[in-house]
Amino acid sequence: MQDSSSRPYHHGDLRRVVIETALAMLREERNWQFTLREVARRAGVSHGAPYKHFPDKAALLVELAMIGFDRLRESLGAAQAAAPATLFEELACVSRAYVAFGVDNPALYRLMFSAEEGKAAGLHLDERAMAVFEVVLGLLHRGQAAGSVRERPIEGQAAACWGLVHGMTMLSIEGLLLPAKVGPTPLDSALGALVEGLKNSSGDAERPPAKGSR
Amino acid sequence: MQDSSSRPYHHGDLRRVVIETALAMLREERNWQFTLREVARRAGVSHGAPYKHFPDKAALLVELAMIGFDRLRESLGAAQAAAPATLFEELACVSRAYVAFGVDNPALYRLMFSAEEGKAAGLHLDERAMAVFEVVLGLLHRGQAAGSVRERPIEGQAAACWGLVHGMTMLSIEGLLLPAKVGPTPLDSALGALVEGLKNSSGDAERPPAKGSR
């Protein structure tokens, strides 16, 4: 803050600049296949400079993915705060916010789920992903406590929610949910069906699902 | 067939060889980021040769994706043929076959949903994807005719199934369905919840979903 103008170029904090430039490029394209050299070009540094702050291009990608998960979780939190009282309405709001995040940030969202590393970068990435998962988990947990969600192992139901919403997001991004084929509001239809399955439908909740359990 | 041994090298039908080499490489790695030059190397031709059969690397990728969709649809068909009588058991079998296909062919599966073209290549790719979607659609259609699937717009419910199964497949491939977090059989749990929502549950099927319809 003090002498930030003393050396306007030769860059005070690359790293932040690199990250923000990359995020901007992800916002512009729908592929996350940007080139490290162009990031450097846009940031106004030589193409070797980023290597003082990231060991790898992969390391930068992991960093971006983690930021993406953080932002997604924030989006979900905001949607949750603004949601109506009913638990299933809340679930619907959060789901819509999730899909909207993916559709608004297709390149970033796809990058988040392209891992291909995770090993060398430790499990920090998976941790961030799990933070998103736990939003759903907490929601269903409250629902179960309140008696509106049926009494089944909760992780399976949370996985169902995540899977459904993630799947709808990816299909939307890929442009595969053509209204002609899939109806005007596929997400709401899908949520409707799933909610019907999660709901503790007035009495017959204790009955085991089927006869051929085995 | 006739004089296939007259020129054993200098390649009778590259194109098929290129495609099969690429498929083999997709089977070995979990990224679809193979290099065209290595395909040529493995096929024993110069790196320029493939360009006589594919205008682009992207064109080869589209071709591979179409093959992938065809194989997926075949897998689903086989699972359907071997499935038990109940419609929801059939749905479960098909779903399990779907996820298994993705988990067994992670690179190919991810390639199939990486489009990024679709424009120049015409809509042939989307057509193949829709053939997969229509397996689900047909299944639910029969279920509705038999009265076991509730009377809602069927495309939305089919979209729900596709979204759920696609999402579970991708999360599985990405290794994000950790048993510790998600339970031992997340797919079955998820299917259970969804099926509960699709089912025409003995009488109360005609009731509209909620009061705040608007």
Place this chain on the structure above:
DNA sequence: ACCTGAACACCGTTCAAGT
């Protein structure tokens, strides 16, 4: 008609050298 090999413009990554 099909394939080769040099060529071009580009990458990711490294490393001595500058400040």
Place this chain on the structure above:
DNA sequence: ACCTGAACACCGTTCAAGT
């Protein structure tokens, strides 16, 4: 401590030239 610029090995793509 941080950045530059040449260098290396590699790509995708093109194109004259071979058979």
